[in-house]
Amino acid sequence: MTFPRRDGRVDRAEAEAGGGALGPSAGPGPSAGPGRSAEFPGGPPAAGVDPLLVVDDLVAGYGGGDVLRGVSFAVPAGGITCVVGPNGAGKSTLLATISGLLRPRLGSIRLRGENLGGKTPRQILAMGVVHVPQRRSLFPQMTIRENVSLGGFMLRDKTVVARRLTSIEEMFPIVAERAGEKAGSLSGGQQRLVEFARCLMLDPTLIILDEPSMGLAPRVLRSVFDAIRLMNQRGKTILLVEQNARAGLRLSTHGIVLENGVVRLSGSGHAVLENPEIGALYLGGAVSTPGRS
Ligand SMILES: Nc1ncnc2c1ncn2[C@@H]1O[C@H](COP(=O)(O)OP(=O)(O)OP(=O)(O)O)[C@@H](O)[C@H]1O
Numbered sequence: 001m002t003f004p005r006r007d008g009r010v011d012r013a014e015a016e017a018g019g020g021a022l023g024p025s026a027g028p029g030p031s032a033g034p035g036r037s038a039e040f041p042g043g044p045p046a047a048g049v050d051p052l053l054v055v056d057d058l059v060a061g062y063g064g065g066d067v068l069r070g071v072s073f074a075v076p077a078g079g080i081t082c083v084v085g086p087n088g089a090g091k092s093t094l095l096a097t098i099s100g101l102l103r104p105r106l107g108s109i110r111l112r113g114e115n116l117g118g119k120t121p122r123q124i125l126a127m128g129v130v131h132v133p134q135r136r137s138l139f140p141q142m143t144i145r146e147n148v149s150l151g152g153f154m155l156r157d158k159t160v161v162a163r164r165l166t167s168i169e170e171m172f173p174i175v176a177e178r179a180g181e182k183a184g185s186l187s188g189g190q191q192r193l194v195e196f197a198r199c200l201m202l203d204p205t206l207i208i209l210d211e212p213s214m215g216l217a218p219r220v221l222r223s224v225f226d227a228i229r230l231m232n233q234r235g236k237t238i239l240l241v242e243q244n245a246r247a248g249l250r251l252s253t254h255g256i257v258l259e260n261g262v263v264r265l266s267g268s269g270h271a272v273l274e275n276p277e278i279g280a281l282y283l284g285g286a287v288s289t290p291g292r293s
């Protein structure tokens with residue numbers, strides 16, 4: 001049900017992605033809806049209708065080689081899109097290219113029609129795209145409050161910062177409850193929640209999550225997935241890479257199978273789960289699911 005991992009490898013792109021997630025941003029301004037959190041209004045727009053991000057024939061890689069060899073897919077606004085695939089398929093490379101850490105060699109990435117190609121990570125961040133990297137990215141010797149605040153450290157308006165923090169604390173109570181404690185004192189799952197809290201400081205449009213369940217026990221995994229669902233319910237579009245393919249696809253409105261740098265299959269999360277060939281290859285046998293849990 002999970003892909004085997006190569007041990008011990010940390011991608012440079014992922015290491016840099018930590019900086020991207022923390023980088024400064026003008027950030028989209030606060031938005032509010034009636035009866036909803038002032039900072040993160042509830043109710044995702046109808047998923048599957050309006051693409052927020054469109055990736056078209058994307059080629060990217062490192063040095064002399066291409067890792068992504070013509071990747072095309074759309075991320076519907078308001079949905080959770082899950083990318084699954086074996087180790088080395090290019091999943092992290094894809095996320096790094098979207099967030100600007102790696103330059104596309106060919107093809108385009110468009111956010112609401114605007115081409116991200118050629119923009120810096122900071123510019124892409126300012127457009128509301130945040131990237132939570134595969135490896136853990138909190139500063140363990142800093143407090144939880146300090147780590148979360150870093151997510152919005154370039155926001156000039158202190159009242160916006162305070163309001164966002166209040167909304168985040170309401171979503172993730174651990175941020176207030178453990179505010180003064182060092183981030184390194186938290187469990188792996190709790191650190192993930194604080195990373196989510198940090199990325200929400202910029203009120204992002206698109207949250208990119210690279211293997212958020214990595215290294216977590218199944219019981220903890222549930223709380224992390226609940227947090228992803230909650231951010232989505234508060235209006236955030238999510239692009240998720242998940243090694244735990246079955247659980248990730250169950251959580252998601254849309255699924256993409258990336259294999260050897262190309263999209264092997266895409267469709268609703270349910271359709272990808274139900275695909276017998278994909279099930280046999282990646283999910284431990286063909287599956288029949290009564291519905292998304
Ligand atoms: N910084 C880098 N420099 C050179 N090659 C890299 C770099 N990062 C990744 N690669 C190579 O690119 C290919 C795709 O790696 P990538 O990390 O995107 O795969 P992945 O699908 O995220 O795998 P995993 O499931 O292990 O996280 C692999 O062959 C990998 O060795």
Ligand SMILES: [Mg+2]
Nearest residue numbers: 091092093134
């Ligand atoms: Mg990866």
